[in-house]
Amino acid sequence: MENIDEIKLEQLKQIQQLLDGEKIEEFREQFLDMHPYDQAQFFMEIDAANRMLLYSYLSPEEVAEMMEHIEIEEIQPFFAEMDPRFASMIFAEMSTDDAVDILNEMDKDKVVSFLTIMDDEDADEIKDLLHYEEKTAGSIMTTEFISVYKTQSVKATMVQLKEEGPDAETIYYLYVVDQDKRLVGVLSLRDLIIAEDDTKIEAIMSENIFSVSVAEDQEEVAKIMKDYDFLAVPVVDFQHHLLGIITVDDILDVIEEEASEDYSKLAGITDGDKPDTNPIVAAKKRLPWLVILLFLGLLTASLIGQFEATLSQVTILSIFIPLIAGMAGNTGTQALAVAVRGLATGEYGNEGKLKLVIREAGTGLITGTVCGVIITAVIFLWKDNFYLGMLVGLSIMLTLIVATLAGSLIPILMHRLKIDPAVASGPFITTINDIISVLIYFGLATTFMNLLL
Amino acid sequence: MENIDEIKLEQLKQIQQLLDGEKIEEFREQFLDMHPYDQAQFFMEIDAANRMLLYSYLSPEEVAEMMEHIEIEEIQPFFAEMDPRFASMIFAEMSTDDAVDILNEMDKDKVVSFLTIMDDEDADEIKDLLHYEEKTAGSIMTTEFISVYKTQSVKATMVQLKEEGPDAETIYYLYVVDQDKRLVGVLSLRDLIIAEDDTKIEAIMSENIFSVSVAEDQEEVAKIMKDYDFLAVPVVDFQHHLLGIITVDDILDVIEEEASEDYSKLAGITDGDKPDTNPIVAAKKRLPWLVILLFLGLLTASLIGQFEATLSQVTILSIFIPLIAGMAGNTGTQALAVAVRGLATGEYGNEGKLKLVIREAGTGLITGTVCGVIITAVIFLWKDNFYLGMLVGLSIMLTLIVATLAGSLIPILMHRLKIDPAVASGPFITTINDIISVLIYFGLATTFMNLLL
Numbered sequence: 001m002e003n004i005d006e007i008k009l010e011q012l013k014q015i016q017q018l019l020d021g022e023k024i025e026e027f028r029e030q031f032l033d034m035h036p037y038d039q040a041q042f043f044m045e046i047d048a049a050n051r052m053l054l055y056s057y058l059s060p061e062e063v064a065e066m067m068e069h070i071e072i073e074e075i076q077p078f079f080a081e082m083d084p085r086f087a088s089m090i091f092a093e094m095s096t097d098d099a100v101d102i103l104n105e106m107d108k109d110k111v112v113s114f115l116t117i118m119d120d121e122d123a124d125e126i127k128d129l130l131h132y133e134e135k136t137a138g139s140i141m142t143t144e145f146i147s148v149y150k151t152q153s154v155k156a157t158m159v160q161l162k163e164e165g166p167d168a169e170t171i172y173y174l175y176v177v178d179q180d181k182r183l184v185g186v187l188s189l190r191d192l193i194i195a196e197d198d199t200k201i202e203a204i205m206s207e208n209i210f211s212v213s214v215a216e217d218q219e220e221v222a223k224i225m226k227d228y229d230f231l232a233v234p235v236v237d238f239q240h241h242l243l244g245i246i247t248v249d250d251i252l253d254v255i256e257e258e259a260s261e262d263y264s265k266l267a268g269i270t271d272g273d274k275p276d277t278n279p280i281v282a283a284k285k286r287l288p289w290l291v292i293l294l295f296l297g298l299l300t301a302s303l304i305g306q307f308e309a310t311l312s313q314v315t316i317l318s319i320f321i322p323l324i325a326g327m328a329g330n331t332g333t334q335a336l337a338v339a340v341r342g343l344a345t346g347e348y349g350n351e352g353k354l355k356l357v358i359r360e361a362g363t364g365l366i367t368g369t370v371c372g373v374i375i376t377a378v379i380f381l382w383k384d385n386f387y388l389g390m391l392v393g394l395s396i397m398l399t400l401i402v403a404t405l406a407g408s409l410i411p412i413l414m415h416r417l418k419i420d421p422a423v424a425s426g427p428f429i430t431t432i433n434d435i436i437s438v439l440i441y442f443g444l445a446t447t448f449m450n451l452l453l
Numbered sequence: 454m455e456n457i458d459e460i461k462l463e464q465l466k467q468i469q470q471l472l473d474g475e476k477i478e479e480f481r482e483q484f485l486d487m488h489p490y491d492q493a494q495f496f497m498e499i500d501a502a503n504r505m506l507l508y509s510y511l512s513p514e515e516v517a518e519m520m521e522h523i524e525i526e527e528i529q530p531f532f533a534e535m536d537p538r539f540a541s542m543i544f545a546e547m548s549t550d551d552a553v554d555i556l557n558e559m560d561k562d563k564v565v566s567f568l569t570i571m572d573d574e575d576a577d578e579i580k581d582l583l584h585y586e587e588k589t590a591g592s593i594m595t596t597e598f599i600s601v602y603k604t605q606s607v608k609a610t611m612v613q614l615k616e617e618g619p620d621a622e623t624i625y626y627l628y629v630v631d632q633d634k635r636l637v638g639v640l641s642l643r644d645l646i647i648a649e650d651d652t653k654i655e656a657i658m659s660e661n662i663f664s665v666s667v668a669e670d671q672e673e674v675a676k677i678m679k680d681y682d683f684l685a686v687p688v689v690d691f692q693h694h695l696l697g698i699i700t701v702d703d704i705l706d707v708i709e710e711e712a713s714e715d716y717s718k719l720a721g722i723t724d725g726d727k728p729d730t731n732p733i734v735a736a737k738k739r740l741p742w743l744v745i746l747l748f749l750g751l752l753t754a755s756l757i758g759q760f761e762a763t764l765s766q767v768t769i770l771s772i773f774i775p776l777i778a779g780m781a782g783n784t785g786t787q788a789l790a791v792a793v794r795g796l797a798t799g800e801y802g803n804e805g806k807l808k809l810v811i812r813e814a815g816t817g818l819i820t821g822t823v824c825g826v827i828i829t830a831v832i833f834l835w836k837d838n839f840y841l842g843m844l845v846g847l848s849i850m851l852t853l854i855v856a857t858l859a860g861s862l863i864p865i866l867m868h869r870l871k872i873d874p875a876v877a878s879g880p881f882i883t884t885i886n887d888i889i890s891v892l893i894y895f896g897l898a899t900t901f902m903n904l905l906l
Contacts, residue, residue, distance in 0.1 A: 035681055069682075161646075162647055172642075189642060190624060227522070228488055228490045249679075252704070260794075263712065263715060267879075278815075279815030286784070290823075294827060297775065300776060305769075308772070315764050318757065319754045319757040319758045323747075323753060324750075325779070326753070327750060329782060329883065330746055330880040333880070334721055359730075359732050361732075370736075371743055427783040430782065430783065431783075434775050438775060
């Protein structure tokens with residue numbers, strides 16, 4: 001973006017001055033000239049007193065357009081500080097899908113009071129969407145689309161377009177329905193503008209239309225839109241009635257959301273742990289995991305404690321504990337990352353999952369053998385102790401095989417048992433593998449003790 | 454997608470039979486009726502002999518449209534098996550940006566030979582794009598856009614639209630240039646169709662136009678398009694000449710690519726490590742990291758070896774090694790994940806980075822204190838040894854502070870020193886933190902040895 005930052009900074013300063021000076025007209029002119037995203041950036045920077053001024057200078061429609069560019073997690077306090085009547089007018093003016101996203105995060109009683117103030121038609125639209133389950137096509141679709149009857153003429157459609165266009169999420173696709181409101185075709189604006197005025201819609205529409213069910217997982221919808229390069233996709237119920245559309249801008253958010261979920265899971269952080277929160281909030285988000293891991297770590301400690309006799313006889317054994325546990329953790333995380341991504345993209349059914357586990361067993365065997373042989377040789381040369389080298393090498397080999405398998409098996413099992421997959425996160429797998437590796441290592445050491453002494 | 458999978462399977466079987474039976478006409482009819490993505494899925498399943506048949510049944514344009522829906526990493530062998538003249542015709546028919554993406558992955562001499570066979574105009578378009586650096590706006594833009602002169606009339610523009618529309622990546626935005634081909638405005642198809650025939654473009658265009666520089670990072674472009682909900686954004690050189698456009702479908706790929714890069718980095722896997730590769734390939738991808746970590750682990754072992762005297766006196770010390778190292782690894786990964794995401798979104802300059810490090814120090818202090826106190830109490834109750842509890846608790850506290858700091862400082866330092874950030878991956882940070890934690894633990898233990906005996 002060319003020098004955009006400097007230009008923006010200058011502009012923002014000016015607007016701030018207009019707001020401070022209560023110059024309504026000039027403020028409105030300059031402010032409304034900005035892209036809603038920039039308006040939102042400005043809005044987030046100013047203090048409560050200035051925000052109150054701003055609410056009084058702008059119409060609910062103008063505030064609504066800006067609000068659509070504020071992150072959902074940050075938007076609630078603004079609605080709380082406004083006059084409830086003004087807030088409900090803003091909800092009525094927003095895209096239904098965005099309004100529903102915000103309301104879904106609020107207390108039930110607040111939502112009810114907003115809907116009560118709102119006029120009936122708008123409230124009904126929002127109520128319709130509110131009951132769709134989170135993360136389904138229904139929850140991200142919008143009801144502001146253009147639908148035309150297949151028996152309509154091109155000319156009538158153009159008139160309708162000019163009327164309904166301003167409120168629709170997209171005018172680049174028109175959805176064609178029969179008299180029962182069942183989806184029967186699609187027409188691109190491209191096709192419409194090159195058609196003759198008196199042509200019937202059904203003559204130029206494409207019947208080859210993709211639709212998604214209202215209960216479809218949002219990630220699946222995102223995948224379809226990405227693979228097929230759709231700008232929008234219609235949403236239907238089981239009788240093929242057209243309920244709404246999902247546009248590509250909603251999908252961008254879904255793709256980011258899902259990717260960041262996988263990422264956070266791997267790191268053992270929660271999604272709200274952003275670089276700009278304060279340390280107390282960050283610590284609160286991370287502590288639950290850390291405390292669980294602390295107790296799992298104590299379990300590992302007590303397991304090693306069982307081998308205290310072995311340890312006191314051959315002290316040198318303990319110096320390789322971090323090496324073996326570390327390798328187990330790392331290899332497990334690698335396997336986990338591959339499995340989680342595979343499960344997320346839903347690429348495979350049961351057969352595919354079995355194939356993945358077999359694949360990982362093979363991978364573990366290869367990496368385990370290579371690392372085992374290397375470490376045996378190195379320790380033999382370093383400590384001049386062949387049996388110690390063999391012991392550590394063999395432990396590394398077995399550990400890598402088991403840890404790689406665990407990294408893929410555990411998330412698949414949890415997925416199958418419908419346990420919240422967040423449990424199969426990186427730190428958890430790492431700690432499980434710590435325990436396994438220590439058991440293998442000390443188990444072998446105790447068994448072959450006579451060779452080591 | 455409603456029963457789409459069963460319908461598809463049936464369809465694919467039929468088409469396979471038509472291809473086997475060499476029924477050209479029926480095959481073409483059915484095949485071309487499918488969405489190019491589905492064509493690509495079918496194409497990926499059939500064997501080489503059938504692919505040869507398919508090449509001979511379809512025009513280069515038809516194959517090109519299908520090829521745009523095959524992943525770049527998988528596409529090369531197909532071009533290698535075709536007649537080079539046919540291949541170069543396909544490149545000429547593809548979107549320039551997609552053709553360039555594929556050619557960028559090929560050997561230089563192959564690229565030259567394709568460009569030589571191709572007709573000059575197409576070859577020039579591709580050559581223009583080939584020299585843009587990877588991951589910049591220039592490398593993902595397409596040159597197939599519609600540009601109009603500001604002095605043109607609406608009527609002339611509609612005529613131009615019908616002519617150029619079929620080849621353009623999008624007709625929903627028209628870019629307005631002056632006689633020097635400098636970008637001066639934008640016009641949506643929406644605005645054009647509601648305008649009077651003899652209006653001049655400059656009267657209805659919006660001058661408030663965003664553009665990105667050709668050298669802009671692709672991730673930055675993706676962020677802008679996502680924040681501002683753009684379907685397309687124009688790309689300009691430093692003199693503001695219009696060079697190309699980037700459409701939202703290219704941005705979907707960028708968002709996925711960048712997210713999966715961060716994810717892989719955290720897990721210590723390389724991007725090609727997908728669930729469907731074979732174990733030998735997977736092992737090859739993972740081994741480099743594992744072997745490096747093996748040697749870092751040996752370093753840890755030799756560091757602990759320095760404390761062998763301490764260990765042999767107080768054997769019980771060794772049972773807490775995995776606990777302390779594990780906590781260091783986990784907390785470091787959490788901090789790393791937050792820092793990497795912050796660096797990736799480019800949210801902050803130097804000031805922001807300093808703030809992040811201070812924030813992480815605070816977070817480490819809180820989590821460290823909480824975990825330290827818990828573990829001191831637990832060990833005191835369990836082992837009835839207050840000094841041992843204090844030692845482990847204090848080690849955990851210091852370790853968590855240092856590991857959290859390391860998790861944010863190391864990637865920032867590497868970013869500053871322009872070292873390949875892939876080095877600051879999860880396993881690397883984990884191993885560094887293993888070493889630090891062990892040093893803290895045994896350092897404290899050796900210092901306060903007399904209290905423990």
